[in-house]
Amino acid sequence: xxxxxxxxxxxxxxxxxxxxxxxxxxxxxxxxxxxxxxxxxxxxxxxxxxxxxxxxxxxxxxxxxxxxxxxxxxxxxxxxxxxxxxxxxxxxxxxxxxxxxx
Numbered sequence: 315x316x317x318x319x320x321x322x323x324x325x326x327x328x329x330x331x332x333x334x335x336x337x338x339x340x341x342x343x344x345x346x347x348x349x350x351x352x353x354x355x356x357x358x359x360x361x362x363x364x365x366x367x368x369x370x371x372x373x374x375x376x377x378x379x380x381x382x383x384x385x386x387x388x389x390x391x392x393x394x395x396x397x398x399x400x401x402x403x404x405x406x407x408x409x410x411x412x413x414x415x416x
Contacts, residue, residue, distance in 0.1 A: 315349070315380040322393060322402035326359055326371025333373055336398060340377055343392050349381030366400045378407075 324336055337354045344351050357374035366372070381389075386404055393402040 316383055317378070317380050317407040318386065319405045319407055320344075320377045320379065320389070320393075320402065321357075321405075322375050323362075323366070323372040323400040324375065324398055325367075325369045325400060326373060327369075328373055328398070332398065333375065336396075337375060337377070339396070340375075340393075343389055344377070344379050344381060347381060347385040347388055349379050349385060351377060351379045353378045369400060372400055 320340065322336070322340070324333060328336075333356055337356075341351050341354055354377040355375070357376050359371060359373045362370055362372050383406075390402075390404060393399055
């Protein structure tokens with residue numbers, strides 16, 4: 315299994331309850347595909363650099379998880395289909411080099 319980060323943006327007008335539902339949806343999506351979520355949290359509400367679907371502000375969420383690489387396309391597809399999500403991105407975490415190697 316590999317370590318990944320998933321960041322997604324909900325509209326700025328979404329409530330905390332909407333955000334919690336989104337976190338639960340993402341968590342169940344990952345676990346249903348054989349992964350383990352280590353953390354999922356609200357990163358904060360920020361102004362967007364440019365309007366996305368007529369939204370000038372967004373609520374950023376971040377989930378860290380481990381899953382088999384073959385399962386990431388299914389997660390991407392599900393996130394694309396979620397109408398509440400403005401944007402999302404899955405990034406493979408790279409191991410950090412030890413300070414002694416520097």
